[in-house]
Structure formats: structure tokens, C-alpha cells
Amino acid sequence: MRSKALTTALALTIVARLLLSPGSAQGGSTTDQLQAAAIILGKGKCSFVTPGPYAINFAPALNPFSAIDRSASVAFSVNCTGLGNGVSAVIVDRVGANQLYLSKGSDTIPYSLNLPTSAPVTNNNPVTVSLTATIIGNAYQNAPTGNYSDTITINVMP
């Protein structure tokens, strides 16, 4: 794969050189600007001090006749090692960016998940990360009785 890329790049370079070579019969010059970009990748690895899965449970049960905004949280510790220079935060995110729903069969209750996009961290010094799920009152005021749940994937990285 890499050799193919090199071959392709080499071919392109040759073509470019052919195109850019100053002709002997015609003088002149031209300039252009190239944009350069890079992604600095964090070194090291972060792991959950207590292995998951984790759970957020809304308790007591939601009462549609007293439909108020409800929140529930879970906290866990993340330990990072092998952090390179300049890496001072652990990034926390979830898989997907879609609207989240608790579900019971075809019945659903929308909710949101508030997670810190990053938390300060140093080598081998566990940091506590807290996630809070929120259901607004009018999201369940017509919800049928029963148990609702959802499972999402949480990622941590340096």
C-alpha cells in the first residue's frame, strides 16, 4: 500500500517537474502557495481504573404526572500513562452524535448526555470524569409505563 503510494507520488512529481521545468525558449517564472496541515497525535494511553460497563439509572422512577426535568450521573476514574510532552488532557467522547433515546419496544424517551470534552490529566495520576444524563419533563409526560434503557459507547483518549 505504501509502495503504491510512493509510486503514485513519484509519478506525480515527475509530471509536475515536467510541467514546471522552465522551457529553454521561453523565460519567466511563476509562484504558487501550498497549504500545510498536520494533526498532532497524543502519545500514551488512558484506561478506566475500574473496568466498565458503567450505568446511569434515573431513580426514583419517572412520574408522568409530576413531569419535571430529571438528571442522573455516573463518575469513573481514568488513568493515563506514557503521555508525551504537551499532552495534559484526557478526551472523553461517545460514539455517534445522534439524538439519544431510552427505549422500551417502540416507545422512546429522548435524553441528553453531558460529558466533559476533556479533563486535565497527568501521567499515572487518575482523574475523575463525571457524566450526567438529563431527561426534560415534557419528554416523558405521555410515556407509557415500563422500563426504558439505552447503551452507548464511551471513549477516552489522551
Added chain:
Amino acid sequence: MKKFFAITATVAIVAMAGSAFAATTSTDLTVSASVSAACVASTTTHIDFGALDPINDGVTTLASSKTSPGAINVKCTQGTSYTLSTPATATIANGAATITYTPVYSAAANSGLVAGANHTIDASVDKTAYATAPAGAYSGTLTVTVTY
């Protein structure tokens, strides 16, 4: 050509560093909630026998045949099954004098509606219950229980 090879080498090193050092750790998070079965009830109409006539009334009189039956509105979490119940008999009083009547309603199970459902609570009184009752205004409270 020298510049080209130098740039190519740099890109390759960065790509290798990414795969070797950047690491993502994942875990599952389960979020759960329960919606409780709940009901609320409110009176929409009171039972009113109107004027009872110990001489001209029939053997039994229904409130609905005189003035009005009672009614309650029951709202329950969608799908919650519930039933209504009352005491077998209840009384209305005027001081120490009392008249006993019988609540009349459907005790069949209902499926809850958030929008609510109206239930008629009628009442029946035998003429013998007020044949000797002193004239006057009688009143009392009937407790309707919603079980879910």
C-alpha cells in the same frame, strides 16, 4: 527530487507515530429509567339526589333520575390498568339523622389514558331509607378509590 523524498519520509513517520502511540479505550454506558404507573383522579360532578319525597317516590331512586349522578375523571399513565371501588354503602347526614344509599358504577378494569377518562358514579337510595327521615338538607362524602 530531493525535496520530494524528504517530504514523503516525514509523512510516513507521522503516520507510524499515530498508529503506535495514540490509543482509545472504550467502555459501554447503560442509561436506564422507569416510568411509574400512576393515576390521578378528580371529581367533575357531585352526586345530587335532589328532593326526595317519602310519599311519592318509587321504591328505589337513582340520583341520575332526580338531579344528577356523580362523575370523576381518572388520568393514568398510558396503558396502566386500573379499577374503581367504593364502599358498598355510604350515608348522607343532616345532624344526627342519616340516609344510607348505594353507589352504582362499573367496576370493570380500565386501561389508563393520559388524557383522562370520565366515570359516572351514580347512587341509589331505597325509599325505606328516608321514609322516616326528618325534612332537611343531607350531605356526605363518598370516597372513590382508584386501584392500579
